[in-house]
Amino acid sequence: MPTANGPKVPLDSLQQQLELLLVCSKCSVKENEITYHPQEVEHKCMYEILLARCRSRKNRGTAWRKVSRRPGFPNPARYAVCRYYVMGMGCNRHKNQCTFAWSVEEAMVWNFEREHQLERRWLKAAVLQAQLGAHSAATPHLTASAAGEITSEFGGHFQEICKRCFFGCPQRITVGGCGWPCETHHSWDPLLVHVVLDSQKKQQYTAIRPCPEFIDTLNYCRFVSRGQPCRHGPQRCQFAHSDVEMAVWEAEREQGLLRSDLLPSVGTGRANGKPAAPAPVQFYCNICLVTCSSQESFENHCSSIEHVQMLSADSSMQWVHRAPPLGLTRFSLCSR
Ligand SMILES: [Zn+2]
Ligand SMILES: [Zn+2]
Ligand SMILES: [Zn+2]
Ligand SMILES: [Zn+2]
Ligand SMILES: [Zn+2]
Structure with missing residues (x-):
């Protein structure tokens, strides 16, 4: 303040x-x-x-x-x-x-x-x-409160999702925690994300990675600032990839913000004291900002006209992650 x-x-x-x-x-x-x-x-x-x-x-x-x-x-x-x-x-x-x-x-x-x-x-x-x-x-x-300031400034809400699913390819949104591990990874390693839903029902997920510990001055990533994919690798990069990430980092350093203050209070979404089962895994297209409930519908999305038009629409957009490859029927991790 x-x-x-x-x-x-x-x-x-x-x-x-x-x-x-x-x-x-x-x-x-x-x-x-x-x-x-x-x-x-x-x-x-x-x-x-x-x-x-x-x-x-x-x-x-x-x-x-x-x-x-x-x-x-x-x-x-x-x-x-x-x-x-x-x-x-x-x-x-x-x-x-x-x-x-x-x-x-x-x-x-x-x-x-x-x-x-x-x-x-x-x-x-x-x-x-x-x-x-x-x-x-x-x-x-x-x-x-620092948390209130961030929420009113950026809108949307914060939640935790599986880190490996989000940084994987294709990108997936896996909700869990409270005793529910990720079904793919059989563990729960959460990543804080900022979620914005716009009027056209598009959903934007922005990763809020841990605040870098050993860097004196917080800065923006020079690759992402130029609209390029981060060459440090999003999980290793020590520089902010978005304004909301920077705002959270600054508040953590200067105002002692606790990440838990950004999350909805525990107890919401629970029935009879037992945590409710998390929502099913969603495949996420970070270009069109849409989610799909199955790999099949995600592949259909990736070959849709809407997706292809978005891909070629504007090269000045700032992409944080690479687009899913087109025309492939199965995705696998690069062996290198
Ligand atoms: Zn007032
Ligand atoms: Zn996972
Ligand atoms: Zn970076
Ligand atoms: Zn798309
Ligand atoms: Zn504009």
């Missing part, structure tokens, strides 16, 4: 163009992925979500827009709004991998952060100070 004694933030210059406000899920109503309506409620605010609104009438910008975390990569000279973004539908080209801003307001804040080399937490601290100064009666209780 924001603290004092950070760098000086020249907030005035930004505030000439934008109004800024920190809210939480209790004191704002979400209309779509970028539009929020702040509301007055009696509550202990978590101040997790940064909103911005244009001051100029020209932009007809009377709505508050959510300002997400600035993407760790790429690092363009100026941030711009994605041409393929449709309000309420998301980006129809880069999907969940879109690294462009989704509103003028967001682009302005990102350009400001970049110009002044500001970390988001320093900007939030300055905004909060300005915001509470205006209603000085309220003394803040900065009790926002």
